[in-house]
Structure formats: C-alpha cells, structure tokens
Amino acid sequence: METGTSKAPPRPLRVALAGVGTVGAGVVRLLDANARLIEARAGRAIRVVAVSARDRDKDRGVDLSPFAWCDDMTAMAARDDVDAVVELVGGADGPALTLARNAIAGGKALVTANKAMIAHHGLALGEAAEAAGVPLKFEAAVAGGIPIIKGLREGAAANAIDRVQGILNGTCNFILSTMEDTGRDFADVLAEAQAKGFAEADPTLDIEGIDAGHKLAILAAIAFGARLDLDHVSCEGIARVRAADIARARDLGFVIRLVGEADVEQSGSGGAARLLQRVRPCLVPRDHPLAHVDGPTNAVVAQGNYSGRLLFQGAGAGDGPTASAVVADLIDIARWAARNGSAGGDAGGETGGAFSIPVGALVAMAPAEPGERRGRTYIRFTVADRPGVLAEITAAMRDAEVSIESLIQQGEPDEAGEVLVAMVTHEGAERCVSEALRLLDGSASLTAAPLVMPILAA
Numbered sequence: 001m002e003t004g005t006s007k008a009p010p011r012p013l014r015v016a017l018a019g020v021g022t023v024g025a026g027v028v029r030l031l032d033a034n035a036r037l038i039e040a041r042a043g044r045a046i047r048v049v050a051v052s053a054r055d056r057d058k059d060r061g062v063d064l065s066p067f068a069w070c071d072d073m074t075a076m077a078a079r080d081d082v083d084a085v086v087e088l089v090g091g092a093d094g095p096a097l098t099l100a101r102n103a104i105a106g107g108k109a110l111v112t113a114n115k116a117m118i119a120h121h122g123l124a125l126g127e128a129a130e131a132a133g134v135p136l137k138f139e140a141a142v143a144g145g146i147p148i149i150k151g152l153r154e155g156a157a158a159n160a161i162d163r164v165q166g167i168l169n170g171t172c173n174f175i176l177s178t179m180e181d182t183g184r185d186f187a188d189v190l191a192e193a194q195a196k197g198f199a200e201a202d203p204t205l206d207i208e209g210i211d212a213g214h215k216l217a218i219l220a221a222i223a224f225g226a227r228l229d230l231d232h233v234s235c236e237g238i239a240r241v242r243a244a245d246i247a248r249a250r251d252l253g254f255v256i257r258l259v260g261e262a263d264v265e266q267s268g269s270g271g272a273a274r275l276l277q278r279v280r281p282c283l284v285p286r287d288h289p290l291a292h293v294d295g296p297t298n299a300v301v302a303q304g305n306y307s308g309r310l311l312f313q314g315a316g317a318g319d320g321p322t323a324s325a326v327v328a329d330l331i332d333i334a335r336w337a338a339r340n341g342s343a344g345g346d347a348g349g350e351t352g353g354a355f356s357i358p359v360g361a362l363v364a365m366a367p368a369e370p371g372e373r374r375g376r377t378y379i380r381f382t383v384a385d386r387p388g389v390l391a392e393i394t395a396a397m398r399d400a401e402v403s404i405e406s407l408i409q410q411g412e413p414d415e416a417g418e419v420l421v422a423m424v425t426h427e428g429a430e431r432c433v434s435e436a437l438r439l440l441d442g443s444a445s446l447t448a449a450p451l452v453m454p455i456l457a458a
C-alpha cells in the first residue's frame with residue numbers, strides 16, 4: 001500500500017579505523033564485500049570514514065582513497081563525523097591506550113582486538129566506558145574469529161561457569177601442529193606464521209605464552225565474573241619444546257598443545273573463591289577435544305552448570321576471521337545506537353557492560369595454590385652421557401614420592417654429547433613433582449633445566 005511518505009534511511013554508523021595492518025585491512029575488505037548483508041542485519045550501513053596508520057603510502061592491497069587519512073589517530077577519534085572507533089594498532093600502552101582513553105572520554109564507542117591492552121587496562125577502560133555511557137567491545141581480542149565472548153556472556157549467560165580451558169594462540173598452535181605433521185624446524189614455521197599475519201608484531205608474546213595469558217585473563221573475567229588479574233596468570237611458552245618431545249609424545253599417544261586453563265575453587269563451605277590461571281604446553285590425549293585442533297585454529301571448552309560442556313572452535317588468528325569478530329562488534333554497536341537514537345546512552349544497561357556485569361560488581365579473587373592438584377606429568381631431562389645419571393633422577397623421584405610410570409632414554413647422545421630422558425609419572429600431587437625438581441636443582445648430571453608438561457585428563 002502506498003502511504004505517500006517515504007522514511008529516510010537511518011544514518012550510517014561512521015567508523016574511524018586506527019591501524020590498517022593485517023586485521024585493519026581485513027576489516028576494510030569485509031565491510032566492502034558484505035556491505036549489503038551487514039546493512040540489513042545492523043539496520044544501517046557501517047561506513048569507514050577515516051583511517052590512521054604509520055605509513056600512508058604502504059600498499060596494503062585495499063583502497064584507502066575513499067577515507068580521510070589522519071596522521072594523528074587520537075585527533076581522528078575526536079572528529080564530529082565519527083560514531084565508533086576501531087583500534088587495531090596493538091600494544092598494551094602507548095598510542096593504542098591513549099586513543100582508547102580519549103575515544104571513550106569523547107563519547108565514542110570503542111572496538112578493539114587488542115588483548116594486551118584489555119588484559120592490562122580493561123578494568124579502567126571498562127569503568128570509563130560505563131561512566132561515559134558508551135560501548136567497549138573486544139570480541140576479536142580472545143580467540144580471534146570464534147564468538148567466545150558473545151558465546152559466554154550471551155549464549156551461556158544463565159550458567160555458572162567454574163572452568164575454562166583452551167587453545168588460545170594461533171601462532172603456537174600452528175607451530176606445534178606443523179612441526180608434528182611435517183618435522184619442520186621451529187624457526188622456519190614461526191617465520192611462516194609471521195608471513196601469514198598470525199603472529200604479534202613482537203612474536204615473543206606468542207611463543208612465551210604471554211598472548212595466551214592475556215586472553216585467558218580476559219576469558220576468566222567474562223566467564224567467572226572475576227576482576228581481571230593478569231598478575232597471577234602463570235605463563236610458560238613453547239620455546240623449549242623440541243622436535244624430540246613432539247615425537248616422544250606422539251609415541252605415547254599424545255599431541256603437544258599450548259593450553260590455557262582457568263578455574264575457580266571455593267575454599268571451604270562458604271569460603272572465598274580462588275582463581276587459578278595458567279598457560280602451559282601440555283600433553284593432550286588423542287581422545288581429548290583439544291587434540292585435533294590444528295594450524296591457527298583455537299578452541300575453548302567451558303563447563304556450564306546447566307549447559308554442560310560447551311566447545312567453541314574456529315580460526316584464532318588471521319585477517320578474515322579477526323575482521324569477522326571486529327565487524328560483529330560494530331554491528332552490535334549499530335543496533336544499540338539505533339535503540340538509543342545515537343552513539344550515546346546506557347551502553348551497559350542491556351548487555352551488562354564490557355565484562356558481562358559492571359566492572360564494580362566483578363569479584364576480586366585471590367590466586368589459588370595448585371600444589372595439591374593431582375595429575376600425570378611428562379618431564380624431559382637433558383642429561384650428560386655418563387653413568388649414574390638415571391639413578392640420581394629416580395632417587396629424587398623416590399625421595400619426593402613421585403611414582404614413575406615410564407622412563408625412556410634416547411638411544412644415542414646428540415652432537416653436544418647430551419641425552420634426552422623422557423619420564424611420565426603416575427597421577428600424583430603437583431607439589432611432589434616440584435619437590436623432585438628442587439632436589440635435582442643444580443645437579444651436574446643435568447645439562448639444562450628439565451621441561452615439565454602436564455598431561456591433560458581425557
């Protein structure tokens with residue numbers, strides 16, 4: 001039926017994009033390629049109006065000419081024709097943080113993929129966003145393209161969750177699974193991960209487990225309603241994992257994966273909740289859901305008290321998947337802005353703020369002590385090729401009450417005259433393994449610190 005009046009289309013959500021590297025260029029491509037479906041789903045078009053990066057003339061494979069170029073990204077965020085700022089620069093502090101603070105203070109919605117910044121400053125930024133009444137969103141910061149933040153804060157919102165476990169770094173997973181499949185060298189596979197855009201600008205953040213630690217801390221805050229506590233995330237990376245460990249694990253029926261685990265334990269009846277957060281290379285049994293996660297794929301297992309076990313899996317790094325998460329956040333902001341009539345209003349009211357609940361309601365949890373936790377452990381010793389070494393190791397195990405399930409010595413010493421000895425323990429308390437290693441500390445028989453990897457329960 002003709003009414004004679006035609007409604008003007010809603011104003012587009014106008015976006016300022018800071019950082020046009022792997023992810024930023026992916027966002028430009030995705031907004032262009034899927035413009036029509038995004039507009040239909042968001043209820044309005046989403047348009048980049050201004051961009052900022054370090055090098056204006058660099059060829060990024062995307063056409064930036066339709067957008068205003070701004071040398072100063074913080075000034076860009078303050079433009080009157082910008083509703084939402086997307087921060088894809090990276091770095092916990094520096095220009096990314098200055099931009100984020102100023103954008104929020106200036107009443108702009110903020111989307112970021114920057115897990116380092118959120119892990120370090122997420123509480124302060126979340127409080128600032130609540131005070132300013134603007135959305136702060138960071139789906140891309142945890143497990144790239146997997147909608148894990150949405151999944152936990154919306155899909156699993158009715159559940160108490162007391163444990164999350166996952167593969168949270170695409171670069172490390174790519175390295176470990178490629179080394180396992182092809183026998184290629186660590187440095188060579190890392191270089192490929194960098195070339196594919198998976199790695200951080202400083203790849204030591206990936207291989208030392210720090211990037212996975214950032215993501216785990218954010219995940220724990222979302223899943224458990226805990227105050228972000230990066231200081232108590234213990235991180236161990238994959239740099240010390242050798243091809244020989246991968247081969248030995250395979251012979252024993254395991255794969256090696258960098259796994260982040262966080263859980264909440266209640267100390268006593270009605271006692272305070274304690275939070276354990278750690279990232280470590282682990283031996284994963286072949287029938288565990290994380291064992292078949294290969295390449296830059298990430299996966300998160302969350303245990304809800306009504307949903308049961310939830311498994312989220314998908315691409316954890318790379319331009320397309322990460323852009324998908326960034327643009328999903330922008331679509332949420334466009335929908336929210338439509339409900340609120342602008343990019344202002346009660347940003348947290350409907351969705352619980354950046355962390356599911358207001359920052360002030362997050363619970364400060366003391367770190368849990370893992371010593372009494374029980375499990376099986378893989379320990380790889382690098383030893384001098386001389387008599388008595390195995391006796392010394394097994395004596396330390398006996399004295400620390402560690403029960404040995406198997407002990408495998410590599411056949412021949414390597415060029416450096418070193419021999420690898422791989423041990424698997426029976427299930428026992430973690431403190432016993434720590435005590436055995438303390439007894440061996442400084443031993444002349446060991447040529448390097450032992451590599452300790454827990455064996456995940458199936």
Ligand SMILES: NC(=O)C1=CN([C@@H]2O[C@H](COP(=O)(O)OP(=O)(O)OC[C@H]3O[C@@H](n4cnc5c(N)ncnc54)[C@H](O)[C@@H]3O)[C@@H](O)[C@H]2O)C=CC1
Binds near residue numbers: 318
């Ligand atoms: N690459 C990936 O797969 C993923 C990356 N992320 C995060 O997304 C963010 C961006 O990552 P990438 O796109 O991979 O990084 P990138 O290094 O490819 O791009 C960074 C961009 O920021 C610009 N930039 C950096 N420092 C700057 C400065 N001081 N002033 C002005 N511009 C500056 C660079 O010119 C470049 O355009 C980071 O926080 C990263 O941790 C998150 C998930 C996945």
Ligand SMILES: N[C@@H](CC=O)C(=O)O
Binds near residue numbers: 168172211316318
């Ligand atoms: N460097 C990160 C990128 C995504 O967060 C990774 O490898 O996972």
Ligand code: NA
Binds near residue numbers: 140141143144146325
């Ligand atoms: Na995600």
